[in-house]
Amino acid sequence: xxxKPVAVLMLCALMLISMxxxxxxxxxxxPALVNPGxxxxxEWFKVSFLDLFEDIAxxxxxxxxxxxxxxxxxxxxxKKLLEDNFGQRQISDKTRQYFEVVTLNIWGDRxxxxxxxxxxxxxxxxxxxxxxxxxxxxxxxxxxxxxRANGYYPPEKFDVVLDYVGRKQESAVSFQDYLAKxxxxxxxxxxxxxxxxxxxxxxxxxxxxxxxxxxxxFGQKQCATCDELHLDILQRKQTKELLExxxxxxxxxxSEQKIVTPDGSQQKVYDWAKKLNINYAPSLLYFNDKxxxxxxxxxxxxxxxxxxxxxxxxxxxxxxxxxxQRYIDSR
Numbered sequence: 001x002x003x004k005p006v007a008v009l010m011l012c013a014l015m016l017i018s019m020x021x022x023x024x025x026x027x028x029x030x031p032a033l034v035n036p037g038x039x040x041x042x043e044w045f046k047v048s049f050l051d052l053f054e055d056i057a058x059x060x061x062x063x064x065x066x067x068x069x070x071x072x073x074x075x076x077x078x079k080k081l082l083e084d085n086f087g088q089r090q091i092s093d094k095t096r097q098y099f100e101v102v103t104l105n106i107w108g109d110r111x112x113x114x115x116x117x118x119x120x121x122x123x124x125x126x127x128x129x130x131x132x133x134x135x136x137x138x139x140x141x142x143x144x145x146x147x148r149a150n151g152y153y154p155p156e157k158f159d160v161v162l163d164y165v166g167r168k169q170e171s172a173v174s175f176q177d178y179l180a181k182x183x184x185x186x187x188x189x190x191x192x193x194x195x196x197x198x199x200x201x202x203x204x205x206x207x208x209x210x211x212x213x214x215x216x217x218f219g220q221k222q223c224a225t226c227d228e229l230h231l232d233i234l235q236r237k238q239t240k241e242l243l244e245x246x247x248x249x250x251x252x253x254x255s256e257q258k259i260v261t262p263d264g265s266q267q268k269v270y271d272w273a274k275k276l277n278i279n280y281a282p283s284l285l286y287f288n289d290k291x292x293x294x295x296x297x298x299x300x301x302x303x304x305x306x307x308x309x310x311x312x313x314x315x316x317x318x319x320x321x322x323x324x325q326r327y328i329d330s331r
């Protein structure tokens with residue numbers, strides 16, 4: 001009689017062990033017990049207590065600045081940043097020379113202190129309206145954000161950003177002008193305007209149409225990523241169907257042509273681009289029928305994400321779901 005409870009306990013223990021082994025096999029945890037899709041980050045990234053102003057002060061003591069890197073697990077562009085950019089010795093050395101890198105997960109729950117405010121990583125990301133990963137925000141010694149890279153930048157352009165911010169050039173010259181002097185990208189030398197479907201770019205206010213969005217593509221002639229966008233991504237069937245939902249204009253961000261912008265003001269395209277803080281080519285800006293900018297993509301995107309942004313805007317999904325990443329996850 002006494003042996004029966006013991007036998008039952010042993011059986012339960014064996015079942016519990018079996019369930020744990022089975023569960024471990026199903027979830028396939030990595031040796032480091034990290035989330036699926038997590039990418040190992042360089043060991044030289046800063047081990048931070050996530051007090052932003054304190055990190056900035058510590059970096060300034062070493063004549064460095066702070067680069068805040070927003071990421072998420074399973075992000076292919078974050079993987080490219082870590083492998084293709086930081087994986088290059090020249091880029092990693094330059095980053096370490098000029099910056100302390102603080103990493104934040106856009107869905108994370110760790111507490112971040114910014115002055116007298118305390119919030120979670122995801123609340124901080126939402127407050128800064130982080131829509132893409134990776135997003136990199138560079139802070140100067142006065143706790144001010146001096147440059148922001150929304151989305152992935154290829155190594156050659158990322159290297160230019162490191163020099164621009166690391167050498168503290170933002171007070172001397174705009175990034176747009178700085179890039180024009182040093183941009184090393186080989187390109188076709190053509191401004192691609194085939195997708196433009198409006199009569200003239202001289203009056204973008206007139207291109208506004210009730211219930212329809214206006215897409216303005218800021219490009220330039222010497223731009224390999226512009227070539228990729230126009231000669232590949234915008235030529236795909238699904239992209240063409242999405243473009244048909246909008247009025248589309250292509251402008252040269254260096255142009256001295258004077259135009260009427262969507263809000264009705266008159267200015268040179270070059271000045272308008274500077275006012276809009278266009279730091280990347282191509283940049284795709286979406287305007288509603290009142291001439292208000294509602295969304296933009298100003299970093300390197302593959303076809304799926306270009307198409308997703310177009311759908312996000314033209315279906316007005318951004319009005320119900322202000323976070324683009326959550327929209328992507330639900331597609």
